[in-house]
Amino acid sequence: MKHIALATLMAATALPALAEDVKVIGVSIPAATHGWAGGMNFHAQEAVNRLEDVYPGLDFVLATASDPSKQVNDIEDMLATRNISALVVLPFESEPLTGPVAAVADSGAWVTVVDRGLAQEGIEDLYVAGDNPGFGRVSGEYMVEAMPDGGKIVALRGIPTTIDNERVEGFQAAIEGSGIEIVGMEHGNWNRDDSFTVMQDFLSKHPQLDAVWASDDDMAIGVLAAIEAAGRDDIQFVLGGAGMKEMIKRTADGDAMIPANVTYPPSMIATAIEMTAVGMTSTAPVAGTFTIGSVLVTQDNAMDFYYPDSPF
């Protein structure tokens, strides 16, 4: 991915004569440090490649950052050396990125913020947001529907962040009064190994469980391995989330342990880049907030969410 970004960079610097009428759009995203981010990188790259063909008047600079301070440097470099007309940014963390992104907005460039909002309101022109409370709510509503008589479940949480808190609050609100009881909740950190360990311990602690809300497909894989190793057959199903291709495939194939999924598409970065490109090249208004809803995936519609080429 990086070498393509570099090639884009070199191609752009090799043609300074075109710089007058070509608008540059900077795209700054976190590096592929986990599955979801890997998918997001894939979709960002694909969107950039496609849009460069579609719009000859646009040039893209894609930078991936392994930590917030690297991302700040990337954005400062884009502003100082590439004279960007627009910035599409998925902030690593809200607080440290707010200042640098505000500086880009002050320079007169268009700013599109994706997924994680900035700490200060009103900086961005367009906000393409994932719906974390909705993710939790849809998950909870599915649980209620799948377990009409209630039951005991355990829940795995992600890395302690606002995103995780919003999801869990949405989930808890949705199952309230349904007879579903969360008997244990621990952080699996969106990580297969951590969730495997946590699930093993949950299985030791609770002799009888009806279902698991793994809240993420990486964590669902760890949970499923722990259940299989323990040979437990009391657990009827595991609900993951985010739509990893392997898990979507198993839902499509009718795997009873994974009857559903809830999307939180990493391709939302492509939506943001595309809308920004439209805003740069046409008179169509794209300012405002665009919330990408979390959708319930079941066997019936699973193939609509299956992207075999994506790494996630």
Added chain:
Amino acid sequence: MTLDLKVLGPILALIVLIAVGASLNENFLSAGNITNVLSRSAFIGIIAVGMTFVITAGGLDLSVGSMAAFIAGLMILVMNGLLDTLGPGLPLVLAGMVTALVVGTLAGAVNGFLITTMRIEAFIVTLGTMGIYRSLVTWLADGGTLSLDFGMRTVIRPLYYGGILGIAWPIIVFALVAVIGEVVMRRAAFGRHAAAVGSNDQVARYSSVNVNRVRLLTYVFLGILVGIATIMYVPRLGSASSSTGVLWELEAIAAVIIGGTMLKGGFGRVWSTVIGVLILSLIDNILNLTDGVSPYLNGAIQGVIIILAVILQRERKAEG
């Protein structure tokens, strides 16, 4: 008597933890839970035995977590690549094992070469290779996850989940590595040389110990042990990604230090490293089995225990 207490310190801490765990949850001492805890300790444990030698010889290796992820990634790629030629069976499992051991040996040798022959600080070298292996596995996986071909999973699963007489393989291997490590540290010339090098490399050199060779070998052995740990790790979930093995290096170093090996080198105990590993795993296990402690505080409790363990060892230094 005071000396006895210091040697017994880690054991007492382990006994206290087991008592606490047993009183909090009746399933704590069940065979299933004990197997779980020992099996999952095996990865860090096998690595920590090697780390004990590296630290005893006055070195440090920060790259082992990334190295494990990289080896796991390569092992999966090789096995997937050879699946059509060898078919899903024992030869393919052996090919995967050989890959892990060869890559582990080479990776350890590279660390050791840069540290001894090129005379670069161990901290710097392994900080560098840590970043390199982590990036390489991310690159191999194209930012996603490398997964073992599904047909292969059932063949390789027993490596983690199977065993002899109800004792899981990871536990058997961990025990063997620990026993061999303890014997080498106590009885073999290599163990005494490692301690001599870590204590004072000038004196060791005058005593005709080949200092560079001893140092290099500690890193090579650690690399091989990382390979062995990875052989146990891959069958568990059949996948490797950039989040594999994150912070294993610090857990291994913490286990070594809790066990009473001195971070500045010169003295090491393998058996108490094993106790250190078990202490760290049990803390997590007990926190998962009990309610009442916020999971946000897990890291804080581990931190307190590591610092307490080091405070207990301060007296030894005063005695000289």
